Ligand SMILES: Nc1nc2c(ncn2[C@@H]2O[C@H](COP(=O)(O)OP(=O)(O)OP(=O)(O)O)[C@@H](O)[C@H]2O)c(=O)[nH]1
Ligand SMILES: Nc1nc2c(ncn2[C@@H]2O[C@H](COP(=O)(O)OP(=O)(O)OP(=O)(O)O)[C@@H](O)[C@H]2O)c(=O)[nH]1
Ligand SMILES: [Mg+2]
């Protein structure tokens with residue numbers, strides 16, 4: 186692991202007196218490798234190493250008896266601070282029904298996450314309304330209805346022959362009349378390069394003006410994460426990100442890549458298939474996980 | 478001379494970036510580039526044009542090292558199990574395979590083995606209708622091995638050519654779920670000699686290095702005969718299969734290039750390598 190690799194690097198340099206810039210660079214190469222193995226984007230990793238080099242050249246590392254440990258501490262703290270910052274929780278102040286729109290690639294966990302969000306809101310005494318806006322995937326509407334039944338949460342009766350924009354508009358009116366606090370729009374998975382489907386999302390955004398547009402991303406996504414996140418963010422101006430399937434062993438470098446390239450906060454993480462497997466995002470835990 | 482050497486280093490950096498950003502992984506990219514450097518040293522050449530060509534050759538050699546055909550005539554019913562982590566495209570791929578084999582004049586039966594996830598059975602039913610083939614299902618929550626047992630019985634009595642078994646998505650790190658998969662596989666072995674004839678691991682092309690861990694653990698649990706690499710219609714390159722073929726010797730048999738029933742292709746190594754660059 187990284188800790189052992191850095192110790193090896195510094196051990197063989199130990200006998201040569203004080204550490205030099207070249208020594209630090211060699212150690213940083215190991216850090217960069219660890220980031221790439223964790224699926225952090227190539228350019229994001231390079232920029233991160235450049236920015237952390239200045240701190241790594243400081244006396245904390247250079248004069249430490251355990252330079253490897255000191256370097257890991259600096260790197261981990263820097264990672265955590267980049268991914269953290271002020272996390273705005275879900276909007277609670279807007280006029281109800283507060284709309285939350287879930288978007289992302291195919292299979293990332295949007296429908297399941299819609300259920301999880303609804304469950305969380307209900308547990309806080311709110312009245313959420315679930316809206317199936319995926320008319321393409323076979324049995325997608327049924328999937329969300331089943332989740333709603335499991336949770337005792339109402340689901341708009343979308344018709345698969347209808348247009349997602351109409352569904353969202355009608356559902357919003359129904360939520361308004363029904364006195365719901367939140368309306369959660371589950372959209373179909375789509376490619377960021379599918380212009381027509383990306384346009385569909387823009388149209389829904391214009392019609393509904395959601396308080397939250399959350400990008401749902403699979404924690405195991407690789408280098409392509411920045412292309413996807415950037416495209417969704419440029420189209421929709423995301424309010425946040427949800428990372429799913431963190432109950433696996435994916436290192437989750439996407440967390441750093443997405444934050445670096447969009448600046449948007451990661452608000453929640455999915456940690457299982459059950460609807461209660463949902464937690465707030467902890468940047469320090471994520472930093473340790475990425476470093477392995 | 479020094480000026481020329483500098484250009485080569487930039488070229489190698491550029492190639493490292495291409496390989497890593499295509500998800501080949503930093504270790505595999507490094508190994509491949511070192512092999513190319515060695516070939517150039519031995520050939521005493523420093524022709525920049527050769528570097529890329531040698532690199533493509535090295536990757537192609539790896540990808541072609543395993544056969545990738547499926548001979549469905551080997552058994553009747555020919556049993557295909559489809560496995561993989563959550564959301565990668567198993568159910569959709571089964572719909573595409575069923576349609577393909579149906580069009581080839583084979584009789585196909587589907588087994589709704591995902592008895593856990595909401596509306597998983599109904600989703601496969603729609604694909605069965607699209608592909609024009611039957612489906613064996615129990616109600617949600619039943620034992621997946623029991624459904625497959627019934628499906629095998631039905632396939633035998635109907636004289637079905639090909640039985641394709643859907644399974645629930647599961648993370649490879651969940652030991653109890655992997656045990657459930659092993660149990661399902663044993664049911665097939667017991668009931669049909671030589672089966673399961675194919676166990677296809679579905680991998681999402683957008684997945685990074687975690688795909689290697691997925692392939693390794695699924696192979697250890699149930700033995701994988703082939704990979705289906707889905708969602709190649711996006712911008713991800715799926716380069717992680719290079720490490721998987723190289724280290725685990727599992728061939729890539731099909732690729733998914735869209736959400737429609739026709740969007741399945743046989744894996745073509747040279748097309749794949751060209752798309753990387
Ligand atoms: N292990 C695990 N599985 C998850 C998690 N979130 C979702 N899943 C599973 O991932 C798979 C895909 O989830 P869906 O909710 O259908 O994904 P989706 O984004 O709505 O898919 P599309 O609508 O087709 O784009 C399902 O098997 C879910 O049970 C998670 O946090 N952990
Ligand atoms: N663009 C694209 N989408 C795909 C492809 N294959 C599957 N999908 C989509 O990916 C999503 C998940 O597909 P499923 O077939 O439900 O995946 P699964 O592995 O069965 O999911 P679970 O059973 O929940 O684990 C759906 O929205 C599919 O339409 C592909 O090749 N390209
Ligand atoms: Mg969905």
Ligand SMILES: [Mg+2]
Nearest residue numbers: 567568591597
């Ligand atoms: Mg499925």
